[in-house]
Each structure stands twice: as C-alpha cells, then as structure tokens.
Amino acid sequence: MMEADQLLHLYRQGERDFRKLNLKGRSFRGYDLSGADFSGADLRGVDFRRATLRGATFAHAKIGLRWRGAIVMAFILIAIAALLGICAGIVGTIVNLQVRLYTTNFEEIIAGVAMVILLIAFAVLSVLHGLRAGFSVFLVAFAIAVGIVATGPIISSLLSPVTFKIAGAIANSITVVSGVLAATVTAVVIATAAYTAINLAVASTVAAVFALGFAFTVAATGILTSIVAIVPCIMMLTAHLCLRALRGDERHSLIRNVAIVMTMRWGTDFQGADLTDANFIGARLRNANFSDAMLTRTSWSDGSKTEATQRFRDPYVLS
Numbered sequence: 001m002m003e004a005d006q007l008l009h010l011y012r013q014g015e016r017d018f019r020k021l022n023l024k025g026r027s028f029r030g031y032d033l034s035g036a037d038f039s040g041a042d043l044r045g046v047d048f049r050r051a052t053l054r055g056a057t058f059a060h061a062k063i064g065l066r067w068r069g070a071i072v073m074a075f076i077l078i079a080i081a082a083l084l085g086i087c088a089g090i091v092g093t094i095v096n097l098q099v100r101l102y103t104t105n106f107e108e109i110i111a112g113v114a115m116v117i118l119l120i121a122f123a124v125l126s127v128l129h130g131l132r133a134g135f136s137v138f139l140v141a142f143a144i145a146v147g148i149v150a151t152g153p154i155i156s157s158l159l160s161p162v163t164f165k166i167a168g169a170i171a172n173s174i175t176v177v178s179g180v181l182a183a184t185v186t187a188v189v190i191a192t193a194a195y196t197a198i199n200l201a202v203a204s205t206v207a208a209v210f211a212l213g214f215a216f217t218v219a220a221t222g223i224l225t226s227i228v229a230i231v232p233c234i235m236m237l238t239a240h241l242c243l244r245a246l247r248g249d250e251r252h253s254l255i256r257n258v259a260i261v262m263t264m265r266w267g268t269d270f271q272g273a274d275l276t277d278a279n280f281i282g283a284r285l286r287n288a289n290f291s292d293a294m295l296t297r298t299s300w301s302d303g304s305k306t307e308a309t310q311r312f313r314d315p316y317v318l319s
Contacts, residue, residue, distance in 0.1 A: 004028060011036065024066050043268050045069055050272040057279040064287035065197060069266025074202045077194045081206045084183040085213025091179035092227040093218055111169035115177050119230065122181065123237055130251040131185065131241065138178045176227055181234055188238035189255055192246070193262040197287055207235065
C-alpha cells in the first residue's frame, strides 16, 4: 500500500507507472498527475479534487466506496431510518389520540376523508410533477390548518362550535399525514441512497428498520389506526418515484440529488479535476463524483459512462 507522498515523489522523479497499486483513501487533491497510469489500481475513496489528470489511465481501476466507508454509511442510514420510524409513529399516535379524545365519530370521518384527499392529491402531483409539487399540497393545507386554529373563536361565534371542531379535526389529519408522510418519504430516499451506494440488502434493511420502528411505536401505545395502512402505500409510491429518478427522470431530480449527496461522502472524488484525454475503459465507476470535471475526449467503455449519464446525468456518475 503506497502512501501519497511516496507516489508524488516518484512522479516528480519521472515515474508514471502506478498500475495495480493500493491507494485507497489517499489524497492527491490539486496535484498534477498528468499521464499517470493507474490501470487496475484500487482508487476507492481517493481524493482527486481539482487535480490535473490529463491523459491519465484508469483502465480497470476500482473506483468508488471503501469498505469501511460503506459500513459506516450503512450504519448511519439504518440509524436515521430507525429514528424516522419512531418519530413518524409518535406524530401519528399523538395526533390520533387527540382526534379520538376530542371529536365525534362524524368529525373523525370528515378528518379521514380529508386525509385521503390529501394523499391522493400528493400522489397525483408527485407522479406528474415531482415531490416538490406533491409537498406543496401539504404546505397549502398546513397554512389552512394554522388559519383555522388562529381564527377558531371567530368561526365558533359566526357559525357554530361544531363547525370549528370539524375544522380542527381536518387540521389534525393534515398534521398526521404531513408528519408521517415526510418521515416515510425521507426513509425511502435514504434506502435509495443505500441501494445506490452499497447494495439492495442494505437498502432493504433501511426500509425494514423504518417500518419496524414505526410499527413498534404505534403498537406500544395500543393505537392501531388507519395511519398504519398509509405507511406502506407511501413507501410503495415513493419507491416508484425513486426508481424513476434513478432512471434519469428530471421531474424527480430532487430524489436523485439527495441520493447523490448522501453517497458521495466516501466515494472517489474527481470534482473539478482536469480529465482531458483520460482513459476509464473497464473501470468500475460506482460512487464517483465528476462534478465540474473537464471530461474532454475522456474514454469510456461497455456503455458505463453512457448508462450512468442516462441515469444521473453529468456531473455525477453512480453506475
């Protein structure tokens, strides 16, 4: 395993052959390594930011996450998923308890109808225009809910206390769905990041941990309401949107960008590097950051660059 300083010293002495070396986690940030041959080298987690790599060869090199980084990332993502599941369960349970204590059956029905309408509107807008548009429904609904609470005494005096109770039940349903939906969508995007960076097993674990955290929190209170059935529906919807994002659908670029940011932390980083005439034929490009890199006449093979570009578009490659 060669140290960065040793390699740089050899390069200054005229050496260009660094084939099959183990350089995991080394930093060559800002250095000029033009013409260097890293064929078959292990470059996982290497920092090449703003480096000059004109004519460099990375044929069949290992590029992406280091094992240690992958393990750390997996534990972090799983921990976040567990926290999100617990938070979603707490939000759903507390607000549902409030609804059960302070409303009539009729009011609960109205609140449930409002919940379903909000979810349908969210689903339709998210599929057609992306998550930003989908969540705008809840921003508007939440603003209305706040307005209802603020003007409660006026509504009660002008109309009737029953009207205010119904409006309050609707406001509660908005809070329930907003909190649970936000946590669930975030958990699925995190699972997508795990799949993108590591593998399907870790992604499945993240999703399962979220679901278990949510189910345990709700079940521990003895409040098993319709909100429990909503969670898998949201997970399936978001999983569908994530799949479309990974395939390059620009309407869901928000999901892709979040996944990219989360998975770039420990990957090989070519941000801002000059890769003019560089050769990546046969290189494994999973979890490599090419943002702002100069890719003039850069060579790729086996459709690896083409596929990655179709899925994520430059400047990122997560093939």
